[in-house]
Amino acid sequence: MNLPAGREPESESRPAPAPEPAPMQASRTSAAARLTSALGARLRSWEGFLAALLLCIIVMNALTSPSFLSVENQINLFALSIEKVIVVLIMTFVILNAEIDLSVASMMGLSACALGWLVQHGVPMPAALVACLLIGMLGGAFNGFWITVVRLPSLVVTLAMLIGFRGLARVLVEDRSIKAFPEWFEALGQQPLVGPFPLSLILFFALLVLAVIVLRYSGFGRQVYVIGINLEVARYSGIDVARVKMLLFTTSGFLSALAGVLFAARLGTVRGDMGLGFELDIITIVLLGGVSIFGGAGSVYGVILSILIVLYLRNGMSLSNITGHLQTGVIGIILILSAMIPNVRGFLARVARPGLFR
Amino acid sequence: MKLKQLMTLSVVAAVLGAGSAHAEVMAEKGKEANLVLMPKFIGILVFDQAHDGAREAHEELANPGTLEFIGPTPENSVAGQIEIVTTATTQGQDGIMISNNSGDQIAPAARAAREKGLAVVTWDSQIPSAEGEQVFVAQVDFDQTGVVMADMALSILGEAGGDFAILSATPDAANQNSWIAAMKTALEEDKYSALNLVDVVYGDDQSEKSYNQALALIDKYPNMKLIMAPTSVGIVAAAKALQDEDLCGQIKVSGLGLPAEMVSYTMNGCAPEFALWSFVDLGYLTYYVTYLIATGQIEGVEGETFSAGRMGSYTIHKDPTREQGLRVLMGPFSVYDKDNVEAAAR
Numbered sequence: 001m002n003l004p005a006g007r008e009p010e011s012e013s014r015p016a017p018a019p020e021p022a023p024m025q026a027s028r029t030s031a032a033a034r035l036t037s038a039l040g041a042r043l044r045s046w047e048g049f050l051a052a053l054l055l056c057i058i059v060m061n062a063l064t065s066p067s068f069l070s071v072e073n074q075i076n077l078f079a080l081s082i083e084k085v086i087v088v089l090i091m092t093f094v095i096l097n098a099e100i101d102l103s104v105a106s107m108m109g110l111s112a113c114a115l116g117w118l119v120q121h122g123v124p125m126p127a128a129l130v131a132c133l134l135i136g137m138l139g140g141a142f143n144g145f146w147i148t149v150v151r152l153p154s155l156v157v158t159l160a161m162l163i164g165f166r167g168l169a170r171v172l173v174e175d176r177s178i179k180a181f182p183e184w185f186e187a188l189g190q191q192p193l194v195g196p197f198p199l200s201l202i203l204f205f206a207l208l209v210l211a212v213i214v215l216r217y218s219g220f221g222r223q224v225y226v227i228g229i230n231l232e233v234a235r236y237s238g239i240d241v242a243r244v245k246m247l248l249f250t251t252s253g254f255l256s257a258l259a260g261v262l263f264a265a266r267l268g269t270v271r272g273d274m275g276l277g278f279e280l281d282i283i284t285i286v287l288l289g290g291v292s293i294f295g296g297a298g299s300v301y302g303v304i305l306s307i308l309i310v311l312y313l314r315n316g317m318s319l320s321n322i323t324g325h326l327q328t329g330v331i332g333i334i335l336i337l338s339a340m341i342p343n344v345r346g347f348l349a350r351v352a353r354p355g356l357f358r
Numbered sequence: 359m360k361l362k363q364l365m366t367l368s369v370v371a372a373v374l375g376a377g378s379a380h381a382e383v384m385a386e387k388g389k390e391a392n393l394v395l396m397p398k399f400i401g402i403l404v405f406d407q408a409h410d411g412a413r414e415a416h417e418e419l420a421n422p423g424t425l426e427f428i429g430p431t432p433e434n435s436v437a438g439q440i441e442i443v444t445t446a447t448t449q450g451q452d453g454i455m456i457s458n459n460s461g462d463q464i465a466p467a468a469r470a471a472r473e474k475g476l477a478v479v480t481w482d483s484q485i486p487s488a489e490g491e492q493v494f495v496a497q498v499d500f501d502q503t504g505v506v507m508a509d510m511a512l513s514i515l516g517e518a519g520g521d522f523a524i525l526s527a528t529p530d531a532a533n534q535n536s537w538i539a540a541m542k543t544a545l546e547e548d549k550y551s552a553l554n555l556v557d558v559v560y561g562d563d564q565s566e567k568s569y570n571q572a573l574a575l576i577d578k579y580p581n582m583k584l585i586m587a588p589t590s591v592g593i594v595a596a597a598k599a600l601q602d603e604d605l606c607g608q609i610k611v612s613g614l615g616l617p618a619e620m621v622s623y624t625m626n627g628c629a630p631e632f633a634l635w636s637f638v639d640l641g642y643l644t645y646y647v648t649y650l651i652a653t654g655q656i657e658g659v660e661g662e663t664f665s666a667g668r669m670g671s672y673t674i675h676k677d678p679t680r681e682q683g684l685r686v687l688m689g690p691f692s693v694y695d696k697d698n699v700e701a702a703a704r
Contacts, residue, residue, distance in 0.1 A: 065449075073448045080441050175529030175560065177461045179487065190466045196494055265438070269462040277433070317443040324431035324438055325399055 016087075048292035049341070050305035053334075057309060061316035068319055075196050077315040082200040083108060083259040084278055085307050088285050089204075089211045090255045092303045094248050095286050098228040098295025099147070099154040101249065102255040105164035105278035107139050111260030113169040116178035116270035125182055128223040133257050139165060140253020147194070147249060154249075162279065170272035177271040181264065189265025200262045207255075208304070215300050220244070228295030285310055288338050309334075359398075378558040383656050391452040391477075391652035392423040395641070397641055398459035398483065398531075398563070400429040402675055403616060404637040405457065408482070411641030412455070419649055423452065432564055435528075436460040443467040446476065453477035453652035455644050458485050461530040463491040477651040477658070481644040482637075483533040488683030492651060492658040493674055495644045496685045499636045500533075503614075504540025506691050507549050507586055510631045511613045515583055520550020522584035523575045525592045525613075527563040536679055537588045556582060561592045567593035576603065587613035593632060597623035617694055617702035624699045633693045643669055643688055654661060657665055660684055665676050 013117045061068040078085070087104045094101050111132040114131035118128035138159065146157040193199045215221040222246050227234040234241055264270050291298030310331065395412050397405030409427045416425045430438020439460050444467050446454045454471060458464055458480055468478050468490025477492060484494040511522055524541075526534045538558060545553055556579050561568025568591055575585060576599070585600075587593035593615035598608050606628040615632045623629040646666040650656045656664055656674075663673045671687075677685040694702055 067448050067450065070448070074446060076444050080437075080444060177463070177530050179462050186466070190470070265462040266466065268466050271461065271463070273436075314441075315445075318441060319449060321426050321428055323428050324434065328431060328434075 047299065047305060048178065049287075050290070050302060050309060053338075054305055054309050054312065057312045057316060060107060061312060061319070065316065065319035073315070073319075075192075075198070075201065076269065077311050078201055078204070079198060080206055081311055081314075082266075083263045083275065084282050084285070085311075086200075086204050086207060086259045086262070087252075087256055087278075087282050088307060089207055090248070090252045090287050091282050092211070092289070092291055092298070092300060093215065093224055094154075095253055095283070095291050096228045096295055096298060097248055099155065099245065099248070100158060100283070101143065101252045102158040102279050103139070103143060103161035103165055104252060104259075104282060105275040106135055106162045106169065107253055107256035108263060108275035108278065109272065110139070110165040110171040110172075111136055111257035112264040112270045112274050113172045113178075113272060115261055115264050116180060117172040119182075120178050120180040121193065123140075125185060129261060132261055133254060136253040136255070136257020136260075137250050138253070139257070140250040141246065143253065144246040144249035147357070148245045166272075166276075169274075171270050173270060173280035175272070177269050179269040181268060185265055186268045188197050189262060189268070203258075203262070212300050218246075218332045224248070225296055230296075242315050250350065281310075284335060288335060365507055370470070371408050381663070382652065383662065385646065385650055385667070386655060387418075388422065388654070389401075389418045389649075389653040389655075390423040391421055391649055392426075392450075393421075393477075393648055393652060394426045394428055394442070394446045394451050394454045394644070395455060396456050397427075397429040398437065398457045399432045399435045399438070401432070402563070402591065403619065403687060405429070407637035408457075408644070411638035411643075412645040413639070413641075415642045415645035415649070415667060419646075421649060423646075426451075432562075433497075436463060439464055440467045441501030443471055447471045447474050449473075451476060453479065454489075454646045455648050456480045456485075457482035458532060459483065459528065459530075461532065462487050462489065467588075477648050479644060479648045479651065480659075481640060483531060484677070484685075485678070486500050488677070488680055491683065494645055494677060494685040495552065495682060496687050497637075497640050498678070498689050498691055499687060500536040501540045501543070501687075502691065503537040503588070504542070504544040504682050505535065506633050506693065507541045507588065507613065508544040508547075508553070510633065510693065511553055511584055511586060512550055513543065514521045514610050514612055514630055515551065515553065516569065519550075519554065520583035521556045521581045522559040522586055523556050523579060523582055525571055525575065525585050525587040525589075525596050526558060526560050527592065528588040529560050531563075531589075531680045534588050541586075541588075561595060563589055563590060563591045569599050572596040572599035573603070576600075576605065576609065582609060584610050584612060585644065587611065587615075590614060590616050590619065590634070593629065594619050594623075597628045609617060615694075617699050620694070621699050623704040624694065624696050631695045633691050635688065635691060638675055639669060640688060642667070643672070643686065647672075647686055658684070 067073050090299065112136055115128055115132045117197060118131060119125060142158055143161055146152045147154045188199050194202060223239050226239060227241055227244060263274060283308050286303055289294060289298065289303030313331060314327060317330065395409060412425060428442055429431055430442065443464060445537045447470055462485065465485055465487055472478050472490055478490055479495060480491050481492050481495040482497060485491045520690045524537060524538055545555060559571045559575060561571045572585060572595060575582060585596045588598050593611060593613040599607055600611060609651060611629040612632050614634050616634060619630055620629055622643060643666050650664055651658045661676055662675055663671060665671050672686050674684050674686055677683040
């Protein structure tokens with residue numbers, strides 16, 4: 001397979017980049033000024049900051065790794081964290097509502113283990129799938145009951161269920177792993193379904209669109225915000241607060257269970273520690289997205305940017321062969337800084353307010 | 359050398375019961391293969407030693423490609439291992455050497471790697487179903503591990519015997535589980551009838567958790583006389599727990615450990631006997647197997663014989679410990695006590 005004599009390898013005969021077209025000097029300056037000020041305004045918003053950060057990460061990844069932009073890699077980096085990012089969507093609603101659901105990862109583990117256990121005990125796959133999603137809804141509704149009817153703080157209720165669901169998952173599979181799924185189910189989790197996209201990614205993007213529509217353009221979305229801003233005002237303006245919260249926690253349980261089922265399909269094997277600790281990653285992504293932990297403030301677009309930042313950062317470091325501890329460290333630093341920047345800005349604004357120290 | 363080859367060949371032929379034995383493959387040096395060595399997780403001495411061995415083979419074979427040593431953090435071992443295998447596939451590496459800590463959960467990622475043409479070799483800990491794996495480089499014969507552990511228990515507890523417990527790594531660590539199963543089988547023999555296994559607990563190969571599990575065992579079983587830890591992390595943690603509690607007079611520790619980490623406990627009587635193989639050699643042999651497969655010099659099929667540098671000649675056999683799967687068996691064991699541990703620790 002020798003090259004014909006005299007022919008250069010292609011890489012060396014690549015054309016030089018085209019020179020920039022000569023600009024009209026005056027209009028460029030003013031356009032640049034306008035652009036800078038517009039950029040400044042965008043940067044002052046949290047989403048603007050995240051978008052700039054994301055852009056830096058994308059450029060850096062593309063420069064350091066040739067495989068970063070490949071379709072295969074883009075699909076893989078989502079697929080590797082798909083269970084987390086699905087739950088991030090509903091967690092955004094829950095935190096905007098000034099609540100928290102710590103039990104999501106345990107529910108993920110429970111539904112995956114329940115699926116394995118049911119199939120191992122001879123339950124047909126479709127029935128087992130339905131049962132797992134029902135377990136998710138019931139678990140979520142159980143959380144919702146204690147929060148809306150008994151009026152316990154969601155932190156306490158879902159912390160208890162974090163332990164409870166995980167305990168159940170471990171009871172079901174003990175210290176073993178279960179590998180009992182039919183081939184079609186594993187294929188669904190591991191093979192592309194449409195084009196290069198596996199089922200889990202298609203589901204995620206569908207849910208993403210749904211989340212944007214509901215949160216930004218529906219009455220329910222506005223109710224979620226209002227309750228998060230001020231519970232009393234929401235009550236007095238006739239919003240059925242209990243119904244909204246009940247719906248959110250039931251959906252949270254349902255989507256966590258769905259994520260657990262997808263997790264089981266992707267790995268083909270379940271064990272009791274699946275998803276252990278995921279709740280922290282999920283909540284972190286939501287908060288990095290600019291959603292206030294006190295509820296009522298934040299946008300779904302910020303959360304989308306934050307998902308991309310965390311996934312791209314991890315992927316870029318993996319492709320550069322950066323090992324585990326350093327990855328955790330770098331992501332930790334980014335998160336600390338991003339948590340501090342808005343607060344420091346608020347603090348500086350307060351300090352700089354004229355008359356404060358007079 | 360010739361004689362040795364002939365002997366190996368005749369052994370292979372005898373094992374196969376057929377004349378289809380392959381000729382011994384001598385590694386051709388200087389071929390390029392980018393390889394990744396993945397431990398269960400980073401920060402464990404034995405895995406660093408395996409890395410040393412792999413590096414030695416990498417230089418010896420004059421591979422112009424790269425050898426990366428990448429592992430997950432202990433808290434993120436399963437998801438991390440899957441991510442590393444997937445990333446290596448994306449990067450277009452030529453081979454990956456896996457010490458599996460993810461049970462069969464890693465099988466889909468390993469299968470995807472093989473479909474993209476990577477050589478997938480496991481070492482130290484195999485993929486239980488063997489899906490996605492070409493060859494497993496086994497440190498020692500797993501049945502023999504069970505017998506060695508039973509023998510050490512008998513030698514420490516004496517004819518009178520008594521209660522003992524096992525402190526293992528993670529519940530899904532395929533290697534430890536195989537050894538424990540082999541030990542249980544060995545214990546059925548009359549010779550070991552005085553030995554009574556009361557419990558198996560898991561310290562997840564984390565020092566603090568293993569330490570606490572050892573303390574919990576001490577509380578729970580007042581008649582327990584021995585903790586058997588088939589993991590280099592667990593055995594040190596258990597010995598330290600006993601020493602801290604001042605219980606080395608009544609309860610002993612044994613299992614699989616590193617001389618450098620165990621020397622003080624062996625000299626003060628907490629851990630009178632323990633065993634291990636060389637992780638440097640394991641990394642060296644694993645690298646040879648993977649290099650040969652990745653550069654197309656062997657296929658990684660049953661019956662192939664190859665020469666692994668300073669370690670001599672090896673053959674790929676069916677793995678008797680699994681329903682499916684092939685293995686290269688390294689062996690043998692070294693048993694350490696106070697007569698030889700100081701020399702080995704240096």
